[in-house]
Amino acid sequence: xxxxxxxxxxLNTWFFxxxxxxxxxRDVSFDLRRGEVLGIVGxxxxxxxxxxxxxxxxxxEPGRTxxxxxxxxxxxxxxxxxxxxxxCRGRRIAMVFQNPLMTxxxxxxxRDQMYEAISEHxxxxxxxxxxxxxxxxxxxxxxxxxxxxxxYPHELSGGMRQRVVIATALLLNPDxxxxxxxxxxxxxxxxxxxxxQMRRQIDERGLGMIWITHDLAxxxxxxxxxxxxxxxxxxETGTTAEIIGSPRHPYTSKxxxxxxxxxxxxxxxxxxxxxxxxxxxxxxxxxxxGRCEHATDACARGVPxxxxxxTHRVWCHHPLEx
Amino acid sequence: MIAFVTQRLAQSLIVVLVLSMVLFVGIWLIxxxxxxxISSEATEADRLAAIKALGLDRPIWEQYLVFLGNAAQGDxxxxxxxxxxxxxxxxxxxPASVELALVAFAxxxxxxxxxxxxxxxxxxSPLAKGFMGFSLIGVSIPTFxxxxxxxxxxxxxxxxxxxxxxxxxATHFGxxxxxxxxxxxxxxxxxxxxxxxxKMSLLIRVTRAATxxxxxxxFVKFAFAKGVRTWRVVFVHILRNALVPLITVIGIExxxxxxxxxxxxxxxxxxxxxxxLINSIKVLDRPMIVAxxxxxxxxxxxxxxLVDILHMTIDPRMRSVMGRRST
Numbered sequence: 179x180x181x182x183x184x185x186x187x188x189l190n191t192w193f194f195x196x197x198x199x200x201x202x203x204r205d206v207s208f209d210l211r212r213g214e215v216l217g218i219v220g221x222x223x224x225x226x227x228x229x230x231x232x233x234x235x236x237x238x239e240p241g242r243t244x245x246x247x248x249x250x251x252x253x254x255x256x257x258x259x260x261x262x263x264x265x266c267r268g269r270r271i272a273m274v275f276q277n278p279l280m281t282x283x284x285x286x287x288x289r290d291q292m293y294e295a296i297s298e299h300x301x302x303x304x305x306x307x308x309x310x311x312x313x314x315x316x317x318x319x320x321x322x323x324x325x326x327x328x329x330y331p332h333e334l335s336g337g338m339r340q341r342v343v344i345a346t347a348l349l350l351n352p353d354x355x356x357x358x359x360x361x362x363x364x365x366x367x368x369x370x371x372x373x374x375q376m377r378r379q380i381d382e383r384g385l386g387m388i389w390i391t392h393d394l395a396x397x398x399x400x401x402x403x404x405x406x407x408x409x410x411x412x413x414e415t416g417t418t419a420e421i422i423g424s425p426r427h428p429y430t431s432k433x434x435x436x437x438x439x440x441x442x443x444x445x446x447x448x449x450x451x452x453x454x455x456x457x458x459x460x461x462x463x464x465x466x467x468g469r470c471e472h473a474t475d476a477c478a479r480g481v482p483x484x485x486x487x488x489t490h491r492v493w494c495h496h497p498l499e500x
Numbered sequence: 501m502i503a504f505v506t507q508r509l510a511q512s513l514i515v516v517l518v519l520s521m522v523l524f525v526g527i528w529l530i531x532x533x534x535x536x537x538i539s540s541e542a543t544e545a546d547r548l549a550a551i552k553a554l555g556l557d558r559p560i561w562e563q564y565l566v567f568l569g570n571a572a573q574g575d576x577x578x579x580x581x582x583x584x585x586x587x588x589x590x591x592x593x594x595p596a597s598v599e600l601a602l603v604a605f606a607x608x609x610x611x612x613x614x615x616x617x618x619x620x621x622x623x624x625s626p627l628a629k630g631f632m633g634f635s636l637i638g639v640s641i642p643t644f645x646x647x648x649x650x651x652x653x654x655x656x657x658x659x660x661x662x663x664x665x666x667x668x669x670a671t672h673f674g675x676x677x678x679x680x681x682x683x684x685x686x687x688x689x690x691x692x693x694x695x696x697x698x699k700m701s702l703l704i705r706v707t708r709a710a711t712x713x714x715x716x717x718x719f720v721k722f723a724f725a726k727g728v729r730t731w732r733v734v735f736v737h738i739l740r741n742a743l744v745p746l747i748t749v750i751g752i753e754x755x756x757x758x759x760x761x762x763x764x765x766x767x768x769x770x771x772x773x774x775x776x777l778i779n780s781i782k783v784l785d786r787p788m789i790v791a792x793x794x795x796x797x798x799x800x801x802x803x804x805x806l807v808d809i810l811h812m813t814i815d816p817r818m819r820s821v822m823g824r825r826s827t
């Protein structure tokens with residue numbers, strides 16, 4: 179395996195509100211190699227999306243990345259000026275959002291929205307922009323791209339719009355794409371097609387991808403490695419085979435059990451009892467202890483890191499036996 | 501597009517017709533103008549003669565049809581009071597009102613949209629809070645009162661601006677208006693600001709609300725994620741989308757400015773239509789009232805029509821909806 183080109187270390191992103199400080203992302207670290215897909219999985223509120231926005235430098239008020247290091251090819255992104263970070267966005271790191279119906283400006287033609295992604299970074303002729311857009315649209319499997327370019331977003335279906343968004347993200351050949359639940363809003367057949375095309379682009383272009391989702395089933399088809407997050411913290415990370423095949427964290431195992439396709443037909447859907455703790459009242463202990471069957475007093479006092487292989491790490495006092 | 505325009509024009513015509521009918525009946529109910537016009541010493545014979553001369557002895561539907569027939573030919577009747585064709589009086593007064601309204605409109609739009617946009621983008625900044633405080637005061641204080649305050653402040657305590665009446669007029673390019681002269685501007689600034697204050701305050705709030713709503717949508721985040729420069733995100737993505745709801749409000753407010761400057765015109769003794777309307781109602785000058793209110797109706801119909809066209813130019817979704825509806 180090649181060297182990691184992208185590293186996140188000790189990332190903390192907090193939201194400073196009147197009610198208190200929401201520690202949405204706490205001490206999150208991971209790295210990524212070229213041609214690799216890292217899946218970040220968690221429930222809503224687990225901090226997975228905020229992690230993505232932190233990398234983009236687009237955390238919204240009153241949120242702030244308070245500490246941590248984000249390095250792309252060795253360059254520290256957290257200390258970049260706003261203008262340098264702007265140049266980085268879209269060109270080196272691109273992002274794809276969850277709801278394709280909302281990601282495109284309804285008043286602008288597809289062409290203008292794609293041109294803009296190029297012209298804000300490079301000065302190239304309109305002919306070349308046109309050609310590049312056509313290539314990008316073809317790469318994600320859009321039929322008759324010529325016509326799509328002059329269309330407005332509302333004239334395209336949801337799946338088509340998401341392909342346009344992905345094509346836009348690919349336009350400048352970024353090193354890294356962050357995809358925040360890009361297929362959640364689409365129906366299953368379209369999902370499968372888009373995942374297939376994404377995988378092909380990743381392999382062909384050798385780009386790295388962070389795929390943020392709550393859907394372990396999708397990740398098992400696409401991701402090389404998985405990071406499980408809960409209440410802003412890392413729970414477990416490992417290769418897809420390790421996480422799906424031999425989960426060590428009680429939370430991961432519960433999460434896997436609640437995937438509907440794993441249940442016996444007719445049986446009640448499994449769910450994890452309880453709710454996620456408030457991000458305001460988190461102590462040093464394991465955030466999952468309130469819902470965990472294995473929790474002991476030790477869990478309230480900090481969480482140890484356990485390594486099961488070079489790649490497989492778990493933050494838990496009572497990892498499961500396999 | 502053409503289908504839409506013709507359909508809309510037909511609708512507008514019906515609206516104006518219905519409105520003129522309502523107007524006619526409404527005014528007929530208010531009272532008999534002869535009682536106001538004729539001196540109390542007049543004999544019964546004089547009274548009947550006056551009624552006949554004004555055509556008030558005929559049934560109301562006949563009066564209405566006569567009015568409609570004449571109006572279609574450009575004859576809106578003769579004022580009971582001024583004994584002059586209504587259209588001539590209106591045209592004399594119209595420029596004063598229009599110039600006051602347009603200056604007020606320019607002030608309101610020019611200040612409220614930047615302020616509202618800023619307040620929507622930086623809701624927690626002290627300046628944004630200042631704008632919101634200002635607009636709260638602006639929508640709360642009555643127009644006649646702030647008008648008088650402005651007169652006291654800038655006309656009496658610190659007499660830098662003339663108060664009352666319109667300034668010198670001049671004619672260029674076939675348009676006669678006081679806006680060609682410095683004196684005219686000195687006269688129009690204060691009443692225009694007074695008239696603009698309420699609209700401005702309202703538009704700041706509407707612009708801010710629209711901006712806040714649009715700024716948190718995904719396509720704005722996506723534009724930033726593409727590395728688009730901030731000014732471009734603000735003007736091309738946020739402002740353009742915010743304009744869709746704004747244009748409707750702006751249209752209504754422009755109509756209000758052009759038609760209902762009554763209070764400001766009275767406070768500043770501005771020789772415009774607003775004052776004329778109030779005077780006409782006082783003396784039940786039927787042709788004047790009908791003509792002015794029909795002008796107002798036409799104005800709003802025209803503005804709404806323009807707003808629809810603007811919507812269609814800005815919003816492609818509107819184009820397809822409108823296109824579908826009119827076929």
